[in-house]
């Protein structure tokens with residue numbers, strides 16, 4: 001390789017490595033939630049019904065029951081990946097009843 005071609009090659013290789021780094025950094029990992037359960041609830045659970053619909057059930061259900069409800073909502077169309085689902089369930093399971 002001539003000196004010029006070598007430089008070009010190094011430049012391109014570096015560009016590809018930087019691009020891969022950027023891409024892998026910005027693509028969300030499927031099972032890790034970057035949002036808190038509370039944020040997710042406010043954002044994703046208020047699309048079809050009021051959050052009051054959820055809040056009035058605080059303290060009524062245990063973790064297993066919330067799991068079933070969240071899964072039902074996912075089937076209906078709630079947007080939650082595996083990690084986000086777990087974060088929302090965790091958040092719901094520790095809420096006290098609102099009197």
Ligand code: HEC
Nearest residue numbers: 044045047048049053054057069070073076077078079088
């Ligand atoms: C795609 C629309 C949609 C989204 C998003 C959604 N829901 Fe629902 N939700 C419904 C519908 C439709 C009903 C009424 C039918 C039913 O109970 O399955 C309902 C009812 C409920 C109820 C009352 C029923 C019960 O058994 O107590 C709760 C609690 C609830 N949703 C919680 C949630 C939570 C928590 C989220 C976020 C993870 C969520 N919903 C997101 C559509 C949605």
